[in-house]
Amino acid sequence: MASSLGRLSGSRFWSTALGCGSPRPRAWPPGPATGRFCGTPLGGPGSGGARGLGYGPGTGGAGVGGGARRAPWLVAGLAAGLAGVAAASLQHLARAEMVPRTEGVSGVRERADELALRCSSFMAQPVTALSELRARQGDMKTQMELLIMETQAQVCQALAQLDRGANFSVDRWERKEGGGGISCVLQDGHVFEKAGVSISVVHGTLSEEAAKQMRNRGKVFKTKNGQLAFSAMGVSSVIHPKNPHAPTFHFNYRYFEVEEADGSKQWWFGGGCDLTPTYLNQEDAVHFHKTLKDACDQHDPSLYPKFKKWCDDYFIIKHRGERRGIGGIFFDDLDSPSKEDVFHFVQSCARAVVPSYIPLVQKHCNDPFTPQEKQWQQLRRGRC
Numbered sequence: 001m002a003s004s005l006g007r008l009s010g011s012r013f014w015s016t017a018l019g020c021g022s023p024r025p026r027a028w029p030p031g032p033a034t035g036r037f038c039g040t041p042l043g044g045p046g047s048g049g050a051r052g053l054g055y056g057p058g059t060g061g062a063g064v065g066g067g068a069r070r071a072p073w074l075v076a077g078l079a080a081g082l083a084g085v086a087a088a089s090l091q092h093l094a095r096a097e098m099v100p101r102t103e104g105v106s107g108v109r110e111r112a113d114e115l116a117l118r119c120s121s122f123m124a125q126p127v128t129a130l131s132e133l134r135a136r137q138g139d140m141k142t143q144m145e146l147l148i149m150e151t152q153a154q155v156c157q158a159l160a161q162l163d164r165g166a167n168f169s170v171d172r173w174e175r176k177e178g179g180g181g182i183s184c185v186l187q188d189g190h191v192f193e194k195a196g197v198s199i200s201v202v203h204g205t206l207s208e209e210a211a212k213q214m215r216n217r218g219k220v221f222k223t224k225n226g227q228l229a230f231s232a233m234g235v236s237s238v239i240h241p242k243n244p245h246a247p248t249f250h251f252n253y254r255y256f257e258v259e260e261a262d263g264s265k266q267w268w269f270g271g272g273c274d275l276t277p278t279y280l281n282q283e284d285a286v287h288f289h290k291t292l293k294d295a296c297d298q299h300d301p302s303l304y305p306k307f308k309k310w311c312d313d314y315f316i317i318k319h320r321g322e323r324r325g326i327g328g329i330f331f332d333d334l335d336s337p338s339k340e341d342v343f344h345f346v347q348s349c350a351r352a353v354v355p356s357y358i359p360l361v362q363k364h365c366n367d368p369f370t371p372q373e374k375q376w377q378q379l380r381r382g383r384c
Contacts, residue, residue, distance in 0.1 A: 122149045123156055123170050124182045127201035140267070140339055141231055144255040147343075148199045148235035149182075151253070151350045155197050155237060156184050158354045162361060165190030168197075177204040191365045193240045201233040206258070214258075217333070224261035231257045234271070235350070239357070244377035246364040247277035247284065248325070249357045253350050255343075269342050270332035273353060274311055275360075276325030278377040284360050285326050291356035292329050295348040303345070307331045317383060324383075 115134055119126055126133060126149050133142050156168050166189030174180040179202035186195045206214075206228040211221065221228055234254025241248070251273035258266045275288050289308070296304035311330035316323050329349070334342050 118146065119149070122153045123168065123184050124172060127172075127180050127182065127199070140255065140343060141233065141257065143343060144233055145201050147347055147350060148201075148233060148253065151235050151353065152182070152184060152197050152199050154351075154354055156186075158358050159186060159192060159195050159197075159239065162358060162365070163189040163191040166192070168195075175202050175204075177202075179203050189242075191241060191243070191246075191361065193242045195237070195239040197235065197237040199233070199235045203231040204229070206230050219258075219266065221258060221266070222260040222262055222264070227261075229259040240381065241361055241365065243365050243367055244278045244369050244373045245281075245367040246361045247275050248381065250274055250276070251353050253346050255346075266335075267339060268333045268335040269346050270334065271346065271349065272307065272311055272328060272330035273349070273356070274315055274325055274328035274330070275357070276380075278380045279373070280326070281364075284363070287359065288326070288328070288356050291352050292349075295352035296329065296345075298348050299341075299345045304329065320383065322383075 115137065116130060119130065126145055128142075128145055133145070136142050160167060163186065166186050168184040168186045171183045171185075172180060173183065179200070181198060181200040181202075183196065183198040186192055188194075208226065211223075211226075211228055215221070232254065234252060236252040236254075237250065239249045251271070253269075253271035255269050256267065260266065273292070275285075277284065292308075293304040296307065307329035308327060311327045312323060314330050315325070315327065334345075336342070
């Protein structure tokens with residue numbers, strides 16, 4: 001899907017469809033990095049079980065993690081993480097479970113407080129104002145923005161805890177036409193050479209080129225004066241460890257929504273993750289793919305083989321006749337059986353990121369290696 005959010009977060013989409021964003025100061029000063037995984041538990045199942053997930057026409061797709069790979073690295077800023085606030089948040093939530101919920105004004109206030117507490121564990125405040133998120137808590141755009149913020153925080157905090165030699169810089173950027181994003185970058189650490197985890201939450205009017213790309217994939221829209229309102233959001237990441245025996249990792253999960261002239265909406269999800277080792281390790285490959293299969297099987301046992309094949313077929317370096325790595329899962333245009341079902345599937349995939357990857361880096365980050373092995377890592381990395 002040439003205009004999916006993986007491509008949306010790259011320079012080509014910003015320049016041709018949305019217009020470039022401009023950075024602005026961080027909303028709040030981050031504290032020291034922490035290993036606490038804030039927000040909802042990692043690796044757990046989604047709150048609903050989806051069956052028969054389907055996808056629309058077209059087998060194209062954006063490169064998983066493409067946005068983080070092409071966007072400029074933002075290295076200015078202070079370290080991220082909020083250990084004290086996160087701990088207080090979790091304690092508050094634990095106490096809240098023991099208090100009967102009330103209705104009316106007090107019930108609304110309690111839910112608002114829960115939202116603020118959840119957001120306090122993120123790497124930065126959400127792109128969308130809390131007042132707007134509170135006003136549309138049941139809307140899919142709100143649910144997805146909170147999920148990608150949560151995923152960014154969980155991944156960054158897991159990486160920082162493992163590295164212990166560098167912290168994430170956190171930078172916000174704004175898009176003139178609507179929305180913005182948050183880029184988190186760790187560079188030159190003890191374990192990671194470079195790791196970026198970025199989120200984008202944008203909205204506005206689709207450019208003619210972007211609309212044409214979607215029509216070429218079989219999308220049919222009802223427009224007014226050629227205009228289409230859209231919302232798009234996603235999280236994308238590329239992670240490069242220092243040790244050549246620890247694999248490179250990409251992931252990207254995104255949501256796109258178009259509002260047509262008559263007020264009806266078309267929506268779809270996309271994303272996936274894949275692993276690129278410099279040196280093949282069978283145990284690592286089994287662990288990675290089993291974790292992804294377990295996440296998919298919670299919803300439908302047919303999903304993993306289908307999305308694994310899609311990943312294998314998509315991430316091919318055609319002029320070399322080779323695949324980028326050992327694959328993973330990839331999907332796009334996922335729009336059935338229901339919005340909630342697909343969201344819960346994507347939620348399970350996002351929560352599988354840390355348990356699928358972090359144990360592999362822990363296993364290999366202290367492996368001995370030679371200068372020749374390091375050089376081969378650099379050569380392989382340039383082929384991705």
